[in-house]
Amino acid sequence: MNYRMNLNSKRGWVELITGCMFSGKTEEFIRRLKRYKHAQQNVLVFKPLIDTRYSKDDIFSHSGMRIESIPVKDSEELYKIFIEQNAKQKIDIIGIDEVQFLDTKIVDVISKIADQGIITIVNGLDKDFKNNPFKNVDRLLVEAEYVDKLSAICHSCGGNANRTQRIIDGKPAKANEPIIVISANEKYEARCRHCYIRPE
Numbered sequence: 001m002n003y004r005m006n007l008n009s010k011r012g013w014v015e016l017i018t019g020c021m022f023s024g025k026t027e028e029f030i031r032r033l034k035r036y037k038h039a040q041q042n043v044l045v046f047k048p049l050i051d052t053r054y055s056k057d058d059i060f061s062h063s064g065m066r067i068e069s070i071p072v073k074d075s076e077e078l079y080k081i082f083i084e085q086n087a088k089q090k091i092d093i094i095g096i097d098e099v100q101f102l103d104t105k106i107v108d109v110i111s112k113i114a115d116q117g118i119i120t121i122v123n124g125l126d127k128d129f130k131n132n133p134f135k136n137v138d139r140l141l142v143e144a145e146y147v148d149k150l151s152a153i154c155h156s157c158g159g160n161a162n163r164t165q166r167i168i169d170g171k172p173a174k175a176n177e178p179i180i181v182i183s184a185n186e187k188y189e190a191r192c193r194h195c196y197i198r199p200e
Contacts, residue, residue: 019150152190
């Protein structure tokens with residue numbers, strides 16, 4: 001991440017951390033935000049209200065790392081809270097977890113926040129269980145200044161995995177299953193190109 005050493009960089013940009021499930025996205029997201037907190041930066045972290053897998057309020061990684069966050073139902077509520085908090089004390093860093101679970105206006109909100117000189121760190125799945133681009137992340141791949149795409153270890157063969165397999169009753173989910181199902185690891189596996197089974 002040598003871009004931080006460029007003294008000509010004006011403050012305010014978007015960092016996207018993406019990849020499949022179990023690739024360490026949330027760990028990296030929390031790590032970056034905690035570094036800024038340790039440096040006495042004013043950090044404001046959001047998560048989608050619907051994501052209650054580990055906690056209603058805090059963000060947890062699969063390995064147990066955690067950071068405090070504000071649950072929001074949509075991009076409008078997120079921006080309203082940002083404006084209120086920024087008026088009280090200048091916000092330096094914004095973190096947004098699981099951006100694919102928010103409405104599509106969030107991408108414009110993220111851009112608007114970064115335009116105000118705020119470093120905006122965003123985390124989200126790049127593909128759904130059908131291996132199609134996930135909403136919001138597909139646009140952020142184009143919008144973000146910095147993108148880190150992480151891979152996992154394939155649950156089947158141990159190779160590098162970049163796909164998410166949804167498992168229902170021990171078998172891959174069917175294509176007509178809903179795209180968003182909030183769950184923990186008992187319903188998902190990371191798979192490589194060769195072990196991934198496309199839903200039918």
